[in-house]
Amino acid sequence: MTNSFDTPGSGSPSPFTQVSTNRSFGGHQKVLRHESRALGCSMNVGVYLPPQAESGRCPVLYWLSGLTCTEQNFVTKAGVQEHAARHGIIVVAPDTSPRGEGVADDPAYDLGQGAGFYVDATEAPWAKHYRMHEYVAEELPGLVEAHLPALSDRRGIFGHSMGGHGALVLALKHPGRYRSVSAFSPIVAPSRVPWGEKALGAYLGADREAWKAWDATALVREAKERLPILIDQGDADQFLTRELQPELLRAACEAAGHPLTLRMQPGYDHSYYFIASFMRDHVEHHAAALR
Numbered sequence: 296m297t298n299s300f301d302t303p304g305s306g307s308p309s310p311f312t313q314v315s316t317n318r319s320f321g322g323h324q325k326v327l328r329h330e331s332r333a334l335g336c337s338m339n340v341g342v343y344l345p346p347q348a349e350s351g352r353c354p355v356l357y358w359l360s361g362l363t364c365t366e367q368n369f370v371t372k373a374g375v376q377e378h379a380a381r382h383g384i385i386v387v388a389p390d391t392s393p394r395g396e397g398v399a400d401d402p403a404y405d406l407g408q409g410a411g412f413y414v415d416a417t418e419a420p421w422a423k424h425y426r427m428h429e430y431v432a433e434e435l436p437g438l439v440e441a442h443l444p445a446l447s448d449r450r451g452i453f454g455h456s457m458g459g460h461g462a463l464v465l466a467l468k469h470p471g472r473y474r475s476v477s478a479f480s481p482i483v484a485p486s487r488v489p490w491g492e493k494a495l496g497a498y499l500g501a502d503r504e505a506w507k508a509w510d511a512t513a514l515v516r517e518a519k520e521r522l523p524i525l526i527d528q529g530d531a532d533q534f535l536t537r538e539l540q541p542e543l544l545r546a547a548c549e550a551a552g553h554p555l556t557l558r559m560q561p562g563y564d565h566s567y568y569f570i571a572s573f574m575r576d577h578v579e580h581h582a583a584a585l586r
């Protein structure tokens with residue numbers, strides 16, 4: 296059973312219905328659902344409202360998850376709520392792709408539903424629904440800022456793996472839109488690793504030139520804004536050498552003079568156990584820029 300969800304005082308009818316709400320660290324962890332114009336389907340979004348949101352508007356930190364995830368992985372396993380409550384930050388964590396019976400899919404875990412890669416697809420059959428870049432960069436913030444107790448000039452973005460790629464690319468593509476960016480085990484060079492070559496080839500077509508607009512190691516070269524990047528990467532991550540290769544971003548940032556803090560964390564793997572272990576540091580990194 297769902298109920299409509301809105302902040303009192305917002306002008307137009309709420310697009311959100313409430314799927315669930317749980318009290319957490321003095322605030323509320325919610326899952327909201329809405330019809331997305333960009334994606335042409337219903338979307339679930341995890342929204343943590345800190346206690347401070349009951350009496351005023353708060354900054355918003357967007358989280359982008361990795362392959363196979365829904366909004367649930369982050370909401371239930373990352374441990375963000377305690378830190379977001381301490382700093383008075385709203386955390387918005389959407390599902391990772393369009394979903395539904397009418398939405399193109401692929402049997403593999405790394406393409407189609409659960410693997411939107413935060414791009415705007417140009418190729419059939421994907422182009423109809425796979426517009427996760429437009430959704431995360433434009434539509435979702437518009438709805439959040441109109442209908443939740445959110446400040447409209449204080450956004451941060453972070454994510455994991457495919458979502459770490461998404462966070463880096465969105466921050467680099469949209470100077471001025473985010474005040475802070477960070478990532479856990481990001482795919483830093485999707486145009487040069489198997490996960491990315493497969494997804495970008497499907498969603499954008501065979502022309503590798505077009506892929507560069509979605510590759511952090513290419514975008515950082517001509518970035519208009521030098522927003523400092525924080526990255527944590529486990530050195531026991533099973534995807535490190537094949538898919539992630541953070542040294543490619545280190546080299547690109549050094550060449551461009553872009554500020555990067557890349558922390559290799561000994562013994563940590565690719566999982567949410569790793570993410571939860573360093574969540575405090577990432578929220579503090581964002582809070583310092585968002586307050």
Ligand SMILES: N[C@@H](CCC(=O)N[C@@H](CS)C(=O)NCC(=O)O)C(=O)O
Nearest residue numbers: 361362363364368404456457566567
């Ligand atoms: N082959 C793996 C790859 C998927 C994977 O490791 N996904 C990461 C992001 S790239 C994840 O967050 N999985 C969900 C979780 O750990 O809760 C699988 O199918 O589980």
